[in-house]
Amino acid sequence: AQTVTQSQPEMSVQEAETVTLSCTYDTSESDYYLFWYKQPPSRQMILVIRQEAYKQQNATENRFSVNFQKAAKSFSLKISDSQLGDAAMYFCAYRSGTASKLTFGTGTRLQVTL
Amino acid sequence: NAGVTQTPKFRILKIGQSMTLQCTQDMNHNYMYWYRQDPGMGLKLIYYSVGAGITDKGEVPNGYNVSRSTTEDFPLRLELAAPSQTSVYFCASSYWGDEAFFGQGTRLTVV
Helix, strand or coil: CCEEECCCCEEEEECCCCEEECCEEECCCCCEEEEEEEECCCCCCEEEEEEECCCCCCCEECCEEEEEECCCCEEEEEECCCCHHHCEEEEEEEEECCCCCEEECCCEEEEEEC | CCCEEEECCEEEECCCCCEEEEEEECCCCCEEEEEEECCCCCEEEEEEEEECCEEEECCCCCCEEECCCCCCECCEEECCCCHHHCEEEEEEEECCCCCCEECCCEEEEEC
16 A cells, blocks of 8 residues: 655744755555645645656746655655745645545644744 | 535534535546544545445545445445544545545534
8 A cells, every 4th residue: 555654743944945845655656646735724725736757857836846756755845935824734645547546644734934 | 616515614413423524526526535634644535436326445434434426426424423533524526647626624523
């Protein structure tokens, strides 16, 4: 079974600085998808960024980018120019290319300070 | 443009009571999911469905039942509620390989 590990329960970053959230996963498959979701205090789950395993280029969405290391099974999220609104729980998630289940990590709580 | 709609948003149940959490989506997604999120934890899959008439168990199915009679609806039934089922429940839907869209969640307390 696939597992997703987020080893940082909490992280803190100053406004305008850059922070990197870590995620590793365990799989024997070559075809899969990886996601980062943001969950603010409102509880809503919001997609931040996605990465297809077959793509070598790292995904980027405005201030959010990933460092996808397929051989190391690592999928970290970099947030640049952090803003107060980035404060939230961040979840890494894995979906197999041959199955429909979406597996989540335990999350990282990000605090943004002035 | 409703997306995924869950009802109710909050509910308090007594031990042994039953209830159904409703979930409907208007995006014609084939996949639908039910997750539970315990305090400070990630999301654990309860049940999922790949299309109308097809459902399958996730990681934590005990104490729950689902049905999928239409593409749009995927209700979650709790029979004989127990304190261990106190959690926040999320319904989600997606196309194959695409992002999952989530409902707003239902906070359930069993006392």
